[in-house]
Amino acid sequence: MALTQPVRHARAGLTWLVVILVALSGLLTAGVLTxxxxxxxxxxxxxxGGTQMILAxxxxxxxQVSQDQLDQAVEIIRQRVDGTxxxxxxxxxxxxxxxxxxxxxxxxxxxxxLIQASANMEFRPVITGAAWTxxxxxxxxxxxxxxxxxxxxxxxSDTNWVSKDLFKKFEAYDCxxxxxxPERPQNDPTKPAITCDPNTQxxxxxxPVEVPGTDISNASFGMASNSQxxxxxxxxxxxxxxxxxxxxxxxxxxRLVAATGFQNQFAILLDGTVLSAPTANAVIADGxxxxxxxxxxxxxxxxxxxxxxxxxxxxxxxxSEQQISATLGQDQLKMxxxxxxIGLLLVAIYSLFQYxxxxxxxxxxxxxxxxxxxxxxxxxxxxQNYRLSLAGVxxxxxxxxxxxxxxxxxxxxxxxxxxxxxxxxAAVETGWDRARRTILASKAVNLLAAVVLYIVAVGNxxxxxxxxxxxxxxxxxxxxxxxxPMLQLLARTNFFGNGHRLSGMDPRLxxxxxxxxxxxxxxxxxxxxxxxxxxxxxxxxxVAKESSRKARGAATNGERLTIAERxxxxxxxxxxxxxxHESGKGADNA
Amino acid sequence: xxxxxxxxxxLHSGKRSYPFVEKRKLWFIITLVLVALSIVVxxxxxxxxxxxxxxxxxxxxxxxxxxxxxxxxxxxVRAVAPNVEPHVTNIAPxxxxxxxxxxxxxxxxxxxxxxxxxxxxxxSNVTSTFVGPTWGQDVxxxxxxxxxxxxxxxxxxxxxxxxxxxxxxxxxVGLLVVVIITAGIYSLSDFEVTPSAxxxxxxxxxxxxxxxxxxxxxxxxxxxDYENQTEHTFADRVNLAINxxxxxxxxxxxxxxxxxxxxxFIGAYLLGAGTLRDLSLALFVGIIVATLATIxxxxxxxxxxxxxxxxxxxxxxxxxxxxxSWPAEA
Numbered sequence: 001m002a003l004t005q006p007v008r009h010a011r012a013g014l015t016w017l018v019v020i021l022v023a024l025s026g027l028l029t030a031g032v033l034t035x036x037x038x039x040x041x042x043x044x045x046x047x048x049g050g051t052q053m054i055l056a057x058x059x060x061x062x063x064q065v066s067q068d069q070l071d072q073a074v075e076i077i078r079q080r081v082d083g084t085x086x087x088x089x090x091x092x093x094x095x096x097x098x099x100x101x102x103x104x105x106x107x108x109x110x111x112x113x114l115i116q117a118s119a120n121m122e123f124r125p126v127i128t129g130a131a132w133t134x135x136x137x138x139x140x141x142x143x144x145x146x147x148x149x150x151x152x153x154x155x156x157s158d159t160n161w162v163s164k165d166l167f168k169k170f171e172a173y174d175c176x177x178x179x180x181x182p183e184r185p186q187n188d189p190t191k192p193a194i195t196c197d198p199n200t201q202x203x204x205x206x207x208p209v210e211v212p213g214t215d216i217s218n219a220s221f222g223m224a225s226n227s228q229x230x231x232x233x234x235x236x237x238x239x240x241x242x243x244x245x246x247x248x249x250x251x252x253x254x255r256l257v258a259a260t261g262f263q264n265q266f267a268i269l270l271d272g273t274v275l276s277a278p279t280a281n282a283v284i285a286d287g288x289x290x291x292x293x294x295x296x297x298x299x300x301x302x303x304x305x306x307x308x309x310x311x312x313x314x315x316x317x318x319x320s321e322q323q324i325s326a327t328l329g330q331d332q333l334k335m336x337x338x339x340x341x342i343g344l345l346l347v348a349i350y351s352l353f354q355y356x357x358x359x360x361x362x363x364x365x366x367x368x369x370x371x372x373x374x375x376x377x378x379x380x381x382x383x384q385n386y387r388l389s390l391a392g393v394x395x396x397x398x399x400x401x402x403x404x405x406x407x408x409x410x411x412x413x414x415x416x417x418x419x420x421x422x423x424x425x426a427a428v429e430t431g432w433d434r435a436r437r438t439i440l441a442s443k444a445v446n447l448l449a450a451v452v453l454y455i456v457a458v459g460n461x462x463x464x465x466x467x468x469x470x471x472x473x474x475x476x477x478x479x480x481x482x483x484x485p486m487l488q489l490l491a492r493t494n495f496f497g498n499g500h501r502l503s504g505m506d507p508r509l510x511x512x513x514x515x516x517x518x519x520x521x522x523x524x525x526x527x528x529x530x531x532x533x534x535x536x537x538x539x540x541x542x543v544a545k546e547s548s549r550k551a552r553g554a555a556t557n558g559e560r561l562t563i564a565e566r567x568x569x570x571x572x573x574x575x576x577x578x579x580x581h582e583s584g585k586g587a588d589n590a
Numbered sequence: 591x592x593x594x595x596x597x598x599x600x601l602h603s604g605k606r607s608y609p610f611v612e613k614r615k616l617w618f619i620i621t622l623v624l625v626a627l628s629i630v631v632x633x634x635x636x637x638x639x640x641x642x643x644x645x646x647x648x649x650x651x652x653x654x655x656x657x658x659x660x661x662x663x664x665x666x667v668r669a670v671a672p673n674v675e676p677h678v679t680n681i682a683p684x685x686x687x688x689x690x691x692x693x694x695x696x697x698x699x700x701x702x703x704x705x706x707x708x709x710x711x712x713x714s715n716v717t718s719t720f721v722g723p724t725w726g727q728d729v730x731x732x733x734x735x736x737x738x739x740x741x742x743x744x745x746x747x748x749x750x751x752x753x754x755x756x757x758x759x760x761x762x763v764g765l766l767v768v769v770i771i772t773a774g775i776y777s778l779s780d781f782e783v784t785p786s787a788x789x790x791x792x793x794x795x796x797x798x799x800x801x802x803x804x805x806x807x808x809x810x811x812x813x814x815d816y817e818n819q820t821e822h823t824f825a826d827r828v829n830l831a832i833n834x835x836x837x838x839x840x841x842x843x844x845x846x847x848x849x850x851x852x853x854x855f856i857g858a859y860l861l862g863a864g865t866l867r868d869l870s871l872a873l874f875v876g877i878i879v880a881t882l883a884t885i886x887x888x889x890x891x892x893x894x895x896x897x898x899x900x901x902x903x904x905x906x907x908x909x910x911x912x913x914x915s916w917p918a919e920a
Contacts, residue, residue: 319725327715328653339856343849390865397853401846412838419602438807441751442800449796456736464789
């Protein structure tokens with residue numbers, strides 16, 4: 001015998017569910033077997049223990065921080081944190097406005113200061129230079145031979161800036177040692193400073209700041225071209241200054257072009273370290289400089305981005321900082337899981353109480369939704385580095401109730417159809433048609449809320465919104481591919497189809513009797529108490545009208561008919577009219 | 591339980607009916623009183639009990655303590671920062687909490703270390719939180735932005751789905767009622783307002799509308815062809831829809847509230863303050879209020895909004911005429 005439409009539909013749904021489950025668990029298994037991930041979802045810091053800082057950028061003036069600048073800031077903070085030897089630090093931006101730094105353990109004061117410090121870009125002229133390791137004691141200049149300043153310095157390149165003490169310090173300065181320190185020296189912009197250039201492995205004494213990084217209006221990179229506009233085949237970094245910067249830079253280049261040796265160079269410093277120390281080949285009058293040299297595409301891009309970042313020095317303010325003890329995190333996770341299990345158990349008991357055997361369908365659906373959610377979180381943790389936070393756990397627990405909701409909407413619908421006198425197989429189909437729309441509309445509201453929450457989220461709201469949205473999707477998958485197909489199949493079993501008392505879909509319990517009682521017998525038309533009523537004229541058989549009037553006449557309690565009653569009455573009557581006719585008893589106007 | 595099933599049957603058939611729409615004036619007055627109280631009570635109490643995230647400051651949580659004396663905690667803070675007034679509380683079995691004004695980085699580290707000594711736990715059992723003064727402002731600003739964006743989007747979504755803006759308006763008005771009353775009850779409970787509580791409030795928005803969509807869907811179904819009969823007025827049909835979905839409303843809010851109640855219990859009694867507790871209280875109150883609001887405010891309000899329409903009035907008049915034409919009955 002060919003399968004009926006609903007059975008085929010049900011089998012297709014269940015097949016799809018199996019396909020999804022197998023695909024997801026296959027993916028996760030593959031990840032675990034290849035040692036790329038673990039079975040357990042990744043945990044956020046509030047469950048795992050560690051330090052989380054949420055930093056807000058502080059910008060000079062009214063300028064806004066763009067996502068690009070924030071990304072640059074993240075890159076710089078990452079370099080600084082890595083430099084301190086903290087491993088596994090995660091630095092991300094959030095909502096395009098904050099930077100979140102998460103790391104295991106407790107960072108010391110210095111690391112914290114380092115993270116908050118602003119990137120400080122400045123242009124200083126080079127006064128003198130040397131190889132970047134400390135000059136061996138033996139070959140250092142004797143005290144009496146160190147040239148002492150003879151006058152007040154006339155400009156920033158003037159050697160009169162170099163005092164005897166500064167020169168001694170310079171000779172002893174060892175760049176590899178200094179750069180390894182987590183703290184970068186905060187140099188006074190009005191005084192000369194010692195600085196290192198990791199690219200060329202030189203150390204310099206540089207003069208006071210002549211152009212601050214904030215005077216850069218833009219930076220880009222590309223192929224350099226010569227005066228005829230032909231490409232020279234060399235990568236170059238283009239630099240643009242604002243009006244004030246252009247004036248200052250022209251004065252600098254005018255002086256530097258005439259100078260020789262180290263004094264021909266100007267150093268671009270970021271956080272006290274030299275990014276680049278180009279020589280000045282020409283006077284730059286229009287504020288558009290081009291830096292050429294042995295750039296690769298990559299190093300040109302890196303420098304141009306750093307320069308661009310220098311146009312907006314961002315320092316950070318710690319908005320919130322948490323050092324979460326691993327003990328507390330473990331406790332909270334354990335308690336969260338216990339709360340979830342208790343919640344699940346209560347929902348299971350309530351469902352069994354309300355829906356009897358059908359409650360098992362709810363429980364099975366919840367378990368499958370749970371498996372889907374678990375797989376999704378574990379896979380997202382692996383591929384997207386999603387970490388489950390306590391708020392996320394709360395979202396999942398709350399979702400137990402919201403998931404069970406859609407089953408209740410569906411079951412109640414099916415019950416309504418049973419009350420209207422439909423047999424279970426038909427009630428499941430018509431009930432589903434109505435319930436599906438309601439479920440889709442209400443889940444759309446849920447998802448919308450989750451998406452809005454996720455987008456505007458600050459702090460741990462995000463984890464909650466994420467799991468809420470994830471579980472809403474899991475719920476939709478389960479209700480479409482499991483709950484409904486299961487009901488379609490169960491409706492064909494004896495236990496459910498014949499309305500066993502414990503099935504939860506017992507029509508007698510629901511106040512409806514099947515019309516056909518078996519052995520060619522039909523039940524009597526139901527006489528529903530009715531009051532003042534209708535003059536409905538919707539084409540019902542005249543028999544139905546006749547008995548409907550009788551029914552009304554018989555009513556004594558004055559209650560009015562409801563739509564459902566009226567509908568049932570009509571259905572019953574037309575059914576019995578047909579039955580009467582067929583059983584040969586005859587009818588008024590058959 | 592046959593009697594509950596019987597009750598459901600009677601509600602469905604209309605044999606038993608509760609006058610949700612008929613007595614709407616009463617429900618609206620009660621609602622207005624509750625809304626007014628929810629606004630007035632927090633004001634009289636001097637505002638909400640704002641958590642550290644909104645005040646700014648430092649907080650330490652010490653887990654698995656050997657004793658729950660308050661004095662050692664206070665001594666530790668005074669020793670490190672003499673000008674700071676510490677608030678030490680035992681928030682859950684074996685858990686102490688120390689709150690202070692903002693401490694410097696060094697002070698924070700030093701207090702955390704001394705606290706672990708004072709309460710006889712390893713340093714890894716001390717959680718310290720520092721919150722800058724503008725953080726709370728940031729969170730609430732974003733939450734408000736989320737609220738507005740969500741309400742606007744959902745109003746459009748509902749207007750499109752139900753093809754009538756009046757349902758959207760009724761739903762959103764009810765939503766505001768839910769948020770205000772929940773906030774009022776939250777304030778009364780004296781729980782701290784934390785970012786977690788704010789998440790709870792935002793989630794209530796979703797739940798409240800979810801619930802409303804389900805009931806409104808039934809209303810729409812029942813009122814689809816109301817003009818083609820003279821047995822029931824529009825309001826009658828709305829009322830029937832509320833009654834017919836009553837069992838569902840009770841069941842869905844029960845299953846939604848049960849897991850939340852379990853988080854609330856665990857969060858409040860076993861963990862003390864924190865994400866779980868604040869979130870679940872807001873949700874617990876919100877889910878119950880949202881279910882009641884759908885039945886007593888949103889659905890009757892929709893009937894009221896439609897009652898002014900000429901077509902609804904005409905139909906109501908036809909129903910009245912039809913009823914009068916029936917002979918009087920005993």
